[in-house]
Amino acid sequence: MKVSARNVFLGTISSIKKGAVNAEVSLTLKGGTPVTAIITNDSVDGLGLATGKEAYAIIKASSIIIGTDLHDAKVSARNIMCGTIAKIVEGPVSTEVAVEIGAGNTVSAVITHESAKTLGLQQGGHACAIFKASSVILGVS
Amino acid sequence: MKVSARNVFLGTISSIKKGAVNAEVSLTLKGGTPVTAIITNDSVDGLGLATGKEAYAIIKASSIIIGTDLHDAKVSARNIMCGTIAKIVEGPVSTEVAVEIGAGNTVSAVITHESAKTLGLQQGGHACAIFKASSVILGVS
């Protein structure tokens, strides 16, 4: 499978919590980074997901917010991955930012050009990638 | 009201499944393509949605992932529409891809320029548009 989503991370399912319609599925990536996804119960069943199985977390770059100076800020987004800015590609409206989060993983985000400027993002700087559990698609081979 | 979302598909509601907060609503588009949406229960009630009624599925182009060679892979995203690439508009950061899925429907996706290149997308090629149920907004006239 090849997908346009810039972020595809292999992990192991650590927990599944089902509601009436949606389920919360947590993975642990290599390197220990946790990722939480909200998908439908039907998808959990359809993919045969279970604790201990491997799965891919797929996140579109445009679903990711970049944050700096987060300190004690608290946000509802379940996924926050911090690291070093490896690359910035600027366009007139959109800018793509790649953040190396360790263990060989890089997170790509597409934000507005204006935000990249306001945040003063530059290669080598520290930044966090923030995304909601509902922005994560899970895949299995 | 006319909306900026590039993807607006008319369909008939085939099922509604309510949870505590969210509901899963499935539509069948003309041509038989199914679309699944996760919206709040309050919206189901507010719009007066019911099985058999017509509704529009509205999906922003930036919520859509493009995939190729899906064969052996399974993803949690509830909506996958495959077809032929009708148009590609390239920018420095973002690229817009239109996929004709039959029955007169075209799906527009905005992905990164980098992904379009990596996937080797070209007009006339085969591709699938993948989007989560939670990315779908429903509308009624």
Place this chain on the structure above:
Amino acid sequence: MKVSARNVFLGTISSIKKGAVNAEVSLTLKGGTPVTAIITNDSVDGLGLATGKEAYAIIKASSIIIGTDLHDAKVSARNIMCGTIAKIVEGPVSTEVAVEIGAGNTVSAVITHESAKTLGLQQGGHACAIFKASSVILGVS
């Protein structure tokens, strides 16, 4: 057309900046709150958007992150609306949070139950709704 998206705000277009594929469109809501949207150039043309015209900003509740104690935290998300929590509806997996942001506007967010608990959200408390420009759909009558 009525839409399932819980957040529909009327505003006046204050600026439009076009790129190769996407355009950045800024609105000013009644009460002065700014909202920024990234939509495709084709949509700007299709809807006939222009500075000074009225338009609706439409945001799905599941696209919104709730934050507290943001102080000097800086995020790339272009839209941050702070106010008082008016309502919380809890489910086993998802929780809906309504934040009154003044001028008669309320923002609804769907976050995970776990996050609502971790953030200690409660009615009457202060919270901010955070969403990306790419999560905003624009509508015109």
